[in-house]
Amino acid sequence: MLELMTDPQVVLSFLTLAALEIVLGIDNLLFVQIVASRCAPEKQKMARRVGLLLALGTRLILLASIAWVAGLTAPILTIGWFGPELAFELSWRDVILLGGGLFLLAKATTEIHHHIEGAEGGPKGGKYLTFGAAIVQIALLDIVFSLDSVITAVGMAEHLxxxxxxxxxxxxxxxxxxxxxxxxxxxxxxxxxxxxxxLLLIGMALVGEGLHFHIPKAYLYFAIAFSALVEGLNLWARTKQSRSKAQ
Structure with missing residues (x-):
């Protein structure tokens, strides 16, 4: 272990992978926050912590089962509607990504409806989620996000x-x-x-990955970063305007 810590290549791969895992974890963090915010105020903090600890546990379990994770990419069904050359090979990884992407699309759409259309009907547009229901939803999506994260980790580092x-x-x-x-x-x-x-954007990207349409992550994160920058400027302008009125 000491030899690994003093190896410049290993240290560099660790730092690179840690930074990448933080970036890849943004979507996981956003989902946990959105679901936790639907819980009662006194349970939101606990839901966030438990959700992220579940995400950590899922990632560690998958890392300990690298051989099994690698097997998830093996075809389990071949669909030859378009002839042998254009046959679609479905793997368990594809099934997980498709299911997770569709769930994320449905969840994000539902939350937008609760947040906007149902703003007058109860806390934050509807009934509070129970703590158990929130954790179940977080745990299901943790599997999808963790699978992507672990596959990235396996591709970038040699040592478990x-x-x-x-x-x-x-x-x-x-x-x-x-x-x-x-x-x-x-x-x-x-x-x-x-x-x-x-989350809608990420859900669509997961569906695309499940159907073998690779969407470079850089495109997604550029769109997210640009939108966040524009919203940051809007918030700054609004704050400046409020201060001018107060004076």
């Missing part, structure tokens, strides 16, 4: 200990950021709608 360390460090950063991110999203309704739009 390096993968585990990078995933743990990334999750610690996410847990530390959960509270301030959650408070900021809850404070600004437009930011919450923007986050839900991000």
């Amino acid at each position: 200990s390096v993968m585990v360390a990078a995933v743990v460090v990334a999750m610690i950063v996410m847990i530390a950021a959960a509270q301030p991110v959650g408070n900021f999203v809850d404070k600004h309704p437009t930011v919450k709608v923007l986050c839900l739009s991000f």
